[in-house]
Amino acid sequence: MCGICGIIHKDIPLIPPPLVEAMSATMVKRGPNGYGEYYDTNVGMGMRRLSIIDLKQGWQPLFSADRQIVAFQNGEIYNYQTLQQELQSNGYTFLTHSDTEVLAHGFAAWGIEGLLQRIDGMYALAIYDQRQRKIYLARDRFGEKPLFYVHTSDFFAYSSNTIALNILPWVESNIHRSSLAYYLALHYIPGEQTIFEQIKRVLPGEYLCIYCDSLQMQISKYYTIPLRKPTKPLHAQQVAERIEESVTSRLIADVPVGIFLSGGLDSSVIAAIAAKQHPQIDTFSMGFHAKAVDESVYAQQVATMIQSRHHHFYFDEQAFLELVPQVAIALDEPVGDQALLPLYWLCREAKKHVTVVLSGEGGDEIFGGYGYYEDFAEQPNVFETIKRKLWRTPKNFSVNLNTLINNSKPITPSGFPLLTDQQTRIRLLGSNEFNESFEMQFIDQLNCTYNPLQRATMADMRTWLPDDLLIKFDRMAMAHSLEGRAPYLQPEIVEIGLNLPSKEKIWNGNKKRYFKGLASSWLPDTIIHRRKQGFILPMRQWICQWFEQYGSAKTYFTRSSIADINMTELITIVNDDLNNGIVRERLLFALILLMEWHVAYKKRISEQKMSKNCIFLTY
Structure with missing residues (x-):
């Protein structure tokens, strides 16, 4: 796990190292263990490393045998050992046990399309082909790892976060109007366009090819989920084996690994499988004092059954008031999901014990677990x-x-x-x-x-999975230099789940029917068939107290204006809802998070530009 960045500029034949170092400095928490860089004519590439695999030798960049292919990555390639063996059988020699070296040799052997079709992982890749003077950027199939870029006629820059791009002297951090509309509708921003006018995302399953001399850019799609007319699913035992293989591959690390155990079915299955591979594995759960929203008792039941080393925490009112500003600082863009807060706390506590955590992201989307799917x-x-x-x-x-x-x-x-x-x-x-x-x-x-x-x-x-859930998981984990992995987002598992007949997902109110059948391989019926609660916070009282600490909603929202938003109308909407007993708590929280993010982000950009590392940015 790392953060990557780079820049190509037509008019700067030698990219100043302090420029790349400053970009990398914005993502130290993504990679606190070290720094790597590479330079060529009008090209500068950098990274920050969180050491997970091959702690001593896996420093990036890594090269092909002739050193013409230069590879950086943020993420993990879970089948790297199998690919390494295949490459070795074809005469390739490896100097490390790093999964990133597989990318360099794999690109040399198969090209970008062949490489991307073979790898199973979560990743944002930057591969420089010196022979062709091209840089390839690629993002994993489902959007687990972030990758942003800015492209103009004069320069191209990319990064694992948006702030590394916004500190560049050629980038304006203007808010994109339609992105605000999406945020106000969804509490997140979907698709290629970010909250910023100039900054785009590489989409899941895409790769970019940038010609370093002309700055011409090509965007290609290497993966879309193959949809078929739903037919009889594979035998349950075969699918259960795929899930076990996926969890096992995502336990590979040279550092301690744990499990986020919510008490729900998805995380309980992962924990049960992982505990067979790692007896007394660390598990982590978050509870709430209000019993109506607290699932932690079920997490404890699973932890007792699998004999894990369980760590349990309680989220309370004071935590809400303290964590909202901290969460906002950790975000590249606003995401108004209430579950950010307990997840941030859980990641902070988990990091005291492990460096990698597995979680159940994707299970509900793949197998039909949300209540609103019933319609x-x-x-x-x-x-x-x-x-x-x-x-x-x-x-x-x-x-x-x-x-x-x-x-x-x-x-x-x-x-x-x-x-x-x-x-x-x-x-x-x-x-x-x-x-x-x-x-x-x-x-x-x-x-x-x-x-x-x-x-x-x-x-x-x-939309919801890559632009809310996976952003939430990645940013909250990375705020604490913790790597998060999602075993259900293995391509074959996703494709099996999405192509199940409708009856196998939901029938007569019974959700995730097929997956519940699979779960019997690892869990008792009392856990499998209990009612799903979901991750819902008791927000109303907390929101009232949030505004009380500022005197009123008007005082709070007049601290800073957000371009294109009518702040008078915003305050009226908020006050009307407060007077009605808070019936739109999701909207109110999203507006609070937007304000906190906006204030924090402006401050971060200002601090970065004023720091000693950025004096040169007047260049």
């Missing part, structure tokens, strides 16, 4: 099922869900409820803007699905 499931009533297959319409809504945020009912195509409707966003922004190109591509892919439930889960795989 898209087949029903025992055959006429209702036929009707919904024809119209791709959820049973409770007479509306086609053909946009992400502008449907007549304020839900996404997955059924996920929005924070705001179109009229509220017009009040806040003066218009209801959206990214037409992104929306068209998004809906085109959803229209390749074969039934309403597959369509709903694909909608979350394209």
Whole structure:
């Protein structure tokens, strides 16, 4: 696990090392164990390392045999040992046991497409082909690791975070208007466009090729989830073996590994499998004093059953007030997900014991675990099922869900409820803007699905998973130099789950039917069939106390203005909701997080530009 960055500039034949060092300095928590760099004509590349594999020799960059291929990565390649053996059998000699060296030799042997088709992992790659004077950037299939870039006619820059790009003298940190609209609707920003006008994301399953002399850029898609007409699934034993193999591969590390154990089914399966490989493995859970939202008793039951070394923590009101500003500082972009707060705390505590944690991200999207998916499931009533297959319409809504945020009912195509409707966003922004190109591509892919439930889960795989859940997991873990891994995001497991027949996911209110059958290989029925609670915080009282510490919502929100948002309307909306007893707590928290992020981010940019490492940026 690392942070990577680099720059290509037409008019600077020798990139100043302090420039790359300053970019790297913004991501020390992503990689506290060391620094690596590489320079060539008008090219500078850097990284910060969190040592996980081959602690002594795995320093980047790593090279092909002729040293013409230069490889950097942020992440882990889980099947690197198998690929290393294949390369060695073809005559390639390895100097380290690092997975990054596999990338250098693999690129030399197979090219970028062949390499990306073979690797299983979470990664953001930067590979420089000196012979062709090209840099390739690639992001993993499902978006576990971040990769941002800026591209103009004069320069190209990339980074594992946005702040390394925003401190460059040629980059303006202006807010993107339509990105604000998406945030106000979803509490996160989907797709290629970030919150900043100039900064883009490499999307999951994409790679970029940048020509270092002309700065021409090509974007290619190397992976899309293959959707098929759902048929009878593989035998359960075969799929259970795939899950065990995935968990086992994600336990490989030269540092201590633990499990985030929420008490839910997904994390309990991972913990049970991991405990067989690592007896007395460390497990971590977060509880709440309010019993209605506390699942920690179930986590303790699983921990006792698998005999793990369990660490349990309680989240309380004071933690909310303290953690909101800390969480905001850890984010590249605003993500208004309430679960950021306990996750930040859990990562902080876990780091005292381990350097790698496994978690259950992706399980609900793949196997159909969310309650709002029920509206898209087949029903025992055959006429209702036929009707919904024809119209791709959820049973409770007479509306086609053909946009992400502008449907007549304020839900996404997955059924996920929005924070705001179109009229509220017009009040806040003066218009209801959206990214037409992104929306068209998004809906085109959803229209390749074969039934309403597959369509709903694909909608979350394209947006909610990479742009909320995986951002949350990565940023909160990296804030504490902790590596997070998600075993369910192994390509074969994802493809099996998304192509299951609808009845195998949800039938007559019973969610994750197929996965529950698999889980019987590792867990007792009392754990498998208990009611899912979800990760919901008791927010209303905390939000009231948040504003009370500032005197009022108006005092709080007038501390700083956010470009394009009508702050008067924002304060009116917040006060109306406070007076009504807080019925829109998700929106209020998202607005608080947006304000905290905006203030913190401006301060971080200012501090970076004023630091001694950035004096040269007047260049």
